[in-house]
Amino acid sequence: GESVGLHLPTLSVQEGDNSIINCAYSNSASDYFIWYKQESGKGPQFIIDIRSNMDKRQGQRVTVLLNKTVKHLSLQIAATQPGDSAVYFCAENPSSGAGSYQLTFGKGTKLSVIP
């Protein structure tokens, strides 16, 4: 089985570079996806979302790409800043229908920004 525990995937980037965080989701029926940022001692914070009828969505300094063919989601952060250092989770909504948003979270990726 898959190993779980303390060993989060880690991405280290130089300040000012672009970051790309990847996520593989499990349910082909999922219709809604969200990226969250979690800083130490805090709850997850919404970054950006995307519906399954889109393949790209842009926010301020962030872009989410969705590839439904291979069930892959990515988060691109432009001009990464020290304040972007955190653990990033992708989440999928495996249920369809209004009001049934029960998110399933991935394992997370720890982003470390080198000043």
Added chain:
Amino acid sequence: EAGVAQSPRYKIIEKRQSVAFWCNPISGHATLYWYQQILGQGPKLLIQFQNNGVVDDSQLPKDRFSAERLKGVDSTLKIQPAKLEDSAVYLCASSHGGAGGYTFGSGTRLTVV
């Protein structure tokens, strides 16, 4: 707008003791969730409320965990008796029910010794 409030922030108990966590969601949010986040993992859903009714508690270990939201606003999550493997951060989130994602509280970090 005020965020999701949770208390206490930290709790240390011995195994077999009981513990309760409290959550006050964002005003007007009908949907409330409790998640368990074990260190190094993503949050895992325990229970979902819609107003004061349970929508889904299929992942709640009901032999030891219970939750209620009697008046459709505040919620409490209880563990009795606690086990070592219950050590985790317990996150409360609320949602207006739309597609904008949840708002999470800062969580309660539980350590069972």
